[in-house]
Amino acid sequence: MMRRSNHVPPARDVSVDSVDIAVVSANLGFESPGKIPPSEKTGARDSDPRRLRPDSRDPLEGPCGGLSLPDRLLRQLHREGVPRVLFAGPSDTLSKIRELLRRGRRPDLWPRTIEFRVARGEEKYPEPSGLGEGRKFLLLPLHAVIDSYLLRLLLSAEKSLFVSGGGTEAGVVFPGAADTTVLPVERLVHYDPSVRKTRRPILHAIRSREDIEEAERLLLSSVQKEVLDLPGRYFDPIFEDRLVRLIAPTAITPNMVTVTTTTVGFGIAAAFRRGFLRAGALATLAISTLDGVDGKLARLRIETSRLGEGEHFLDFLYENSWYIALGKRLGMPRTATAMVASDILDNLAYLTIQKTAGKMIDELSEGDRFFRLIAGRRNIYSWIFVVGFWFGRKRTILRAAAFWAAFTAAVHWIRVGMVLLATADRSTNRQV
Incomplete structure (x- = not known):
């Protein structure tokens, strides 16, 4: 059962073993998971300027803050102590991720195990194998920029929790749990001592070059000390x-x-x-x-x-x-x-x-x-x-x-x- 909540749980310090794996899904957070809208396939004029144009570069490449989206997410997960990452999505998307990671300059900043799995049909995400009893896993969108504060919040959760906003969602899943809390990102305004200011966490879907520019602006603002x-x-x-x-x-x-x-x-x-x-x-x-x-x-x-x-x-x-x-x-x-x-x-x-x-x-x-x-x-x-x-x-x-x-x-x-x-x-x- 999905339940919306305004209660903000504290993002406590978490240990390296707090989560076994992060599933990064290309189908998470899209209205039509894993599919390009028909207007973009045909090149028809679309009234929404934020949609990806057929002749534009794949926004997955970024660079957003100097990094491709997969590289950025891997660095964040490594810093938070997540040892294993599973990328899931259409085969062409996974091929693109492999290509981007081959260009990565700092693989030493990634988790030690990186896996790939082709998603079946329109499934939002596959449930990872090898989870211990009672263990949880992170579920993150591939086409998005997510704040490290949100990652720590999800890692510290004691039950299934999703954060929604910015056109996408991210969560932590306890397999078999009957109750899931959904928390709007707007409720997570907090004081960040690293930059000495109160700010809202970043959760921003990336579907176009305009989205990348906006995400980069948000990232630069988030690292500016006040x-x-x-x-x-x-x-x-x-x-x-x-x-x-x-x-x-x-x-x-x-x-x-x-x-x-x-x-x-x-x-x-x-x-x-x-x-x-x-x-x-x-x-x-x-x-x-x-x-x-x-x-x-x-x-x-x-x-x-x-x-x-x-x-x-x-x-x-x-x-x-x-x-x-x-x-x-x-x-x-x-x-x-x-x-x-x-x-x-x-x-x-x-x-x-x-x-x-x-x-x-x-x-x-x-x-x-x-x-x-x-x-x-x-x-x-x-x-x-x-x-x-x-x-x-x-x-x-x-x-x-x-x-x-x-x-x-x-x-x-x-x-x-x-x-x-x-x-x-x-x-x-x-x-x-």
Whole structure:
């Protein structure tokens, strides 16, 4: 029995063995499963512009966020610990999937077992073999882009559950279960700590090139962090998104972008040391854009790495090399040292809050979010340097940046004290 529900179950952490197999069906989510509408076969004019034209490229190829649809789904399932995937559909569709996977650049990011089965007639999906007693399996649409949050939600389900929306559906099936819950995707708006914003999960059917463009727009929006400084929120994304769109279909990896950014970052320090202050300051603006590209590209193409996880440490090194180089060039070593010390203290404040509250300082309240817009950080200093160096106020502007760095660290440590006191009070109240 199918039962609609407005109750949203929590997406808990799931183990690798939580599901044995994911069935990816080419017939799921279509009004006429596995068939192209007659108007598209004959080439007749169709009033719906979103339908696939007979002379257009198969939308299965994408690229959507730089990946074909099968490649994207396999990477997501591998990251969620699903060991086995079964593609089901018409024989010509399965041949196309095999061809696309042969072109895949990162098979190491796929589940270890990939199978293919021709669907019988118009069956929506075959029931997989080899399931253990009481085990469940994922049922996912092939012609769709699905959010990783939805995958985790389905993996954590304790009974048959389907999520519907965006012209398609996805679910988890317990064979033999009498009751199935259907949940509209609109009800799954949630706070995503990885991008620090509230958003709706993506479940979007792909039947045309227009659908791919819309899905790519949704994906780019989903990987854009929200709690940022003014340049990072309103200026940098304009260029970041263009670069990510250009790079995503190529063989350029997020690690390559990280190495390039770090190399340019230390090159800017050398430029400052040699006295090229204006050119160096302008280059820091380029760094601000490049620094956001590798993370977006990694999240978009599902290619996280150890180097990417340690990127913030590399940022810390080359950013502070700028301040030291400027201090030496302008004969202000104490000012530069104070700026570096403030940056270290500020990072320690962030680590303390992360450990105590499980979130960033900027996520504690609306006031903290607002202060993040103008707080002392590399992007803010870059614009300060550009303006100051351009008008010849070199020493004054370095003092101003150092003051703002110290003020920012002081504000954040006040917030640390407030959080620690509140935590201690709650602990005391529980004991009483």
